[in-house]
Amino acid sequence: MLQQILKDMYVDPELLAELDETQKQTLFCRMREEQVRRWSVWDKTESIKPAYPKRQKNSKKVQWMLDTNGNPWTWIMGEHKDDKTIEQIIEEEAREAARIQAEHETEQLRLKVESELMAMLENKAKTQFNPSENKYSHATEEIYCSVEELNARNARKPCVATQPMRGALKELSFNKVSERVRNWEHRVMEERTSEIYNKMKNKKEEEERQAEEADKKQEIVWREQKQKAKEVELQIRQIARQAREEHRRSLLNTSEKPSNVVFVPNSSKPPSKKAVVEWFRAKEIPRRAGFEKDKNAIATWFHGLITRQEAEILLINEPVGSFLVRLSERIWGYAITYKDHDCCKHYLVDASNGHYQFLGTNQISHNTLSELVSYHRNMPITKTGEELLLRPCNRTTNFPPLVFQGLLKT
Numbered sequence: 001m002l003q004q005i006l007k008d009m010y011v012d013p014e015l016l017a018e019l020d021e022t023q024k025q026t027l028f029c030r031m032r033e034e035q036v037r038r039w040s041v042w043d044k045t046e047s048i049k050p051a052y053p054k055r056q057k058n059s060k061k062v063q064w065m066l067d068t069n070g071n072p073w074t075w076i077m078g079e080h081k082d083d084k085t086i087e088q089i090i091e092e093e094a095r096e097a098a099r100i101q102a103e104h105e106t107e108q109l110r111l112k113v114e115s116e117l118m119a120m121l122e123n124k125a126k127t128q129f130n131p132s133e134n135k136y137s138h139a140t141e142e143i144y145c146s147v148e149e150l151n152a153r154n155a156r157k158p159c160v161a162t163q164p165m166r167g168a169l170k171e172l173s174f175n176k177v178s179e180r181v182r183n184w185e186h187r188v189m190e191e192r193t194s195e196i197y198n199k200m201k202n203k204k205e206e207e208e209r210q211a212e213e214a215d216k217k218q219e220i221v222w223r224e225q226k227q228k229a230k231e232v233e234l235q236i237r238q239i240a241r242q243a244r245e246e247h248r249r250s251l252l253n254t255s256e257k258p259s260n261v262v263f264v265p266n267s268s269k270p271p272s273k274k275a276v277v278e279w280f281r282a283k284e285i286p287r288r289a290g291f292e293k294d295k296n297a298i299a300t301w302f303h304g305l306i307t308r309q310e311a312e313i314l315l316i317n318e319p320v321g322s323f324l325v326r327l328s329e330r331i332w333g334y335a336i337t338y339k340d341h342d343c344c345k346h347y348l349v350d351a352s353n354g355h356y357q358f359l360g361t362n363q364i365s366h367n368t369l370s371e372l373v374s375y376h377r378n379m380p381i382t383k384t385g386e387e388l389l390l391r392p393c394n395r396t397t398n399f400p401p402l403v404f405q406g407l408l409k410t
Contacts, residue, residue, distance in 0.1 A: 001331050001332065001333070001350045001352050001359065002030070002350070002359065002360070005027070005031070006030065006031065006034045009031060009034065009035070011027065011031075012269060012330070014330055015269070015330040015331060015348075018308070018328065018330050018335060018346050018348050019346070019347075019348060019359070020345045020346065020347065021236075021239045021243075022239060022242070022243050022246070022382050022384060022385065023347065023348070023358070023359060023360060024243075025239055025240045025242075025243030025244070026243045026246070026360045027359070027360060028240075028243075029243060029244055030360070094197060094200050094201065094204075095193070095197055097200070098193050098194075098196035098197040098200060099189075099193045101192075101196050102189045102190075102192035102193040102196055103189060105192055106185055106188050106189045106192060109188065110185060239384075242384045243384075246382065246383050246384065269330065269331065270329060270330075270331070270332060273305060273329060276305060276327055276328075276329060277305060277327075277403055279332060280305075280327060280403050281403065284351065285404075287368065288368060288370075289334075289351070289368070289369045290302035290304075290325070290369065290401075290403075290404075291370065292370060293368070293370040293371070293374060298400050298401070298404065299325075299370060299373075299392070300392045300393075300394050300395070301323060301324050301325050301373065301389075301392035301393065302324075302325050302326075302401065303324050303325065303326045303393075303395055303401060304326065304327060304400075304401025304402055304403045304404070305326065305327040305329075305401070305402065305403055306326050306327075308335070308337070308346060311324055311326055311335075311337040311344070311346075312337065312344045314393055314396070315337060315339040315344055315393055318339050318391065318393055319339070319391065320339055320340060320341055321338075321339065321388060321389070321390030321391050322338075322339040322390070322391040322392070322393050323336055323337060323338045323339065323389045323390075323391070323392060323393060324336075324337050324392065324393040325337075325349075325369070325373065327403065328348060328349075330348065331348055331350060331352070331359070332350075332351060332352040333348060333349045333350045333351040333352060333356075333359075334348075334349040334351065334356075334369065335347065335348055335349065336349060336373075336381075336389070338381070338387050338389070339393075340385070340387070345385070345387065347359075347381055349369070349372065351369075353365075355367065356368065356369050356371070356372045357372075358381065373389055376388065376389045377389050377390065
């Protein structure tokens, strides 16, 4: 299994999920060593190859505009005496937008007032007295008046101004009205411009204040996340350092080196549960895997083919040091589920090479699965965790696991 991983330099995510942090770091160390070895081989091969010919220089180039001193010409906004600051530019743009909006609103108001005035004038014209009827009434009265009465009536009539005088007065009155209208429109537009600009300014200040508060909150959240990330990174570094130290010690203290591969399944990962069961029945039962040592009885710690979640449920109420062994669906081998203080740990046991050993490099190999379990009753699985297989977790029923169905005599 390990040789296949190092060959492909790839670990299946489901297989990686079965490993604890120490096993992961040990596997990463071994993969890193393989990377360095491959790079060294590549570097030696590349050093023998002839050097690449030099590329010819391209005639194309970029020519910068130069100033009077011969330096590249640059323009920095804000340094010239006539340049406006960004605040001034933003303020002018805001005032211009407010003025345009105020002009539009003033125009709409003027049209509305004109329509109302026209309506009022039309109503007034309809209610005025008809002058033609008044003319005929006076003519009828004059028929019955005497000469003295007519002379007296004519003497009381006021003098009528000439037509040019009436036109001049009318024009003067119209000019005054137009001027008043223009002044009114100008005053309304200025007031409305100032009002709109103040609203826009207040809105912008409110948005800036909200943005500043949001930035402060984001800064607090970011600092908390950064602190948590530092703590997690420190923990991972510590685990990785311990795994490297354990890996180096194992290179010096391993009493029995892993044997050569004598059995390699068709694939590095079982394709299905059915394939796992067939492999166990064909290869493992003849090797007495899952049986008590020197006994023809199924070990209490062997639970057959169960899932990781089912194993954790069985151990949830068990004391620290409890364990069970189950068939793995990730590799051709087994998984030991161990109950620790605050969680359950899972350790993969590789059985693809004819021996039983934990997944990793330079692990002690055993001839049988029961020997591996017995060995780790007194020797911890990892030096950092001090995991001892003290209490086997019994099966919930007295029946043997389903993988033995039809193979044992009742």
